[in-house]
Amino acid sequence: MPDTILRFAPSPTGGFHVGNARTALFNYLYAKHYGATLLLRVEDTDRARYTDDSLKTILDGLSWLGIASDGEPVFQSQNEEAHKKAVEQLLASGNAYYAYETPEEIDVMRKEALAAKRRVHYNRELTAEQVAAFEAEGRAKVVRFRVPDGDTVWTDKIRGVQRWGNVEIEDFVVARSDGSPVYNLAVAVDDHNMGVTLVLRGADHLSNTPKQIMLFDALGWDVPEYGHSTLILGNDGSKLSKRHGATTVTEYQEQGFLPETLFNFLALLGWSSGDEREVFSHDELVETFSLEGMHTRDTVFDLKKLTWLNGEQVRLRPVDQIVEDAIPIWVSEGWISEGDVDGRREELTQIATLLQPRLNTLDDLRKTGYFFNEPENYDEKALKKHWKTDTPERLAAYIDRLEALDSFAEEDVEGVTRTLAGELNMSASKLIHPTRLGLCGVGFGPGLFELMAVLGQETCLRRLKKLLEVAG
RNA sequence: GACCCCGUCGUUCAGUGGUUAGGACACCGGGUUUUCAUCCCGGCAACGGGGGUUCGACUCCCCUCGGGGUUACCA
DSSP states (O other): OOOOOEEEEOSSSSSBBBHHHHHHHHHHHHHHTTTTEEEEEOOOOTTTOOOOHHHHHHHHHHHHOOOOSSSSEGGGGGHHHHHHHHHHHHTTTSSEEEOOOOOOHHHHHHHHHHHHOOOOOOOOOOHHHHHHHHHTTTTTOOOOOOOOEEEEEETTTTTTTEEEEEGSSSOEEOOTTOOOBBBBHHHHHHHTTTOOEEEEEEETTTTTHHHHHHHHHHHHHHEEEEEEEEEOOOOOOBBGGGGGGOBBBHHHHHTOHHHHOOOOOOOSSSSSSSSSSOOHHHHHHHOOOOGBBOOOOOOOOOOOHHHHHHHHHHHHOOOHHHHHHHHHHHHHTSSSSSSSSTTTTHHHHHHHHHHHOOOSSSSGGGOOOGTTOOSSSSOOOHHHHHOOHHHHHHHHHHHHHHHSOOOOHHHHHHHHHHHHHHTTSSOHHHHHHHHHHHHSSSSSSOOOOHHHHHOOHHHHHHHHHHHHHHHH
């Protein structure tokens, strides 16, 4: 049994759409799970829309996600000779012909075809005189594939037997009037030349498959196997596009989602393990993946679930990794500088430890300025709720106690807090809430005592005194 | 319009002839906690409809309805 060769064939004409990323992921998982080869082919034949930037975005996205292909990428534009040769072969064997219809004529033919409920019939049998006349006229000609009679059938690895009546497919263009190859031809030729044996792609390619199979047949080549996964939908049920919000890997990366989250989430969009597990690591996914788990039902991209999953993945990361994630964000906020990092690593690690359980996205790290700066104002709601008439007096007493502490470790701070509360015959929360407000400016955050220990005695005292001044 | 794909809670996955139709996200309660988050407990909520087949259908078949995709000298 020959090795399975897969390919991922993005077209660098824009961002790295999550749907494409998912296709890449399924190919990758298949390759890793079943021990196949995954090739990367860059479909750069649309010169008008191609950009280097887009190619870089896709390549960066793949490596960010941890999706590696085997060997060097193939650039479709460099296979033009092979494409042309195939077109000539098709012409020579009578499987393709020159068509001279003008766009205007095609327009009319389409309307007729629509009215007659059939496909467009192009003139397949031009006489030598007609050809000479068109040439003399200087009419442009394209090469069209002569779609044979009968059905095109394949057994889809995901959907089972698929049958298309060829009458539903009009003679499609394989080479433009400038001689350049059109998509389906280029794909068939490249897949053949790269030795591709299994094409795994989205359901949006379902209608291309019979065309490509016919091309393989006409060229006398072995037809690869095909498997078509689902479509990713927006929340209104239509194919996920810009109007639904973020659609590219890059955007999610920028919003603070982790690569392992996308990797995990994308896999769940069109595949499931069969059991109830949903949180997977890279290795678990490779191990658990199977073609049998692939779905045929389109799935909606649920941002809420992605966010939840990201929280799960954040909690799975080692805290040192969270520190690394946080550093560039805190630097960009101006809270720390690159130079600080090495000297403050222990402190930063403590902060990350407190933050990790309550992070949904890395972006949440941008709301943690109180670890680095004094609050500039105090949340009004929290102030109203926790600032009573006797609060200043109690806080003053609390400050005295804190000032007297020799050790500012978490348990010492907690001890002195509870002791004072006991002496004043009140609940510790009467101290805790105003203190949090003074330290953070907001009414929520990590456990107060661990927070205070990380901030340190001096900082806590300074901030509490300021609060007393401003609010008291 | 034609062709194709799909049809279980709002979303998602499981269920493959006999189940109180299960899990997750979201949502709503409750517990834990100094707050938030985490965590724990509980609740809400679905087999689109109609015919068959069968002793028995969410599961099989047909029709219908609904949603989506494709219908290019884009990829």
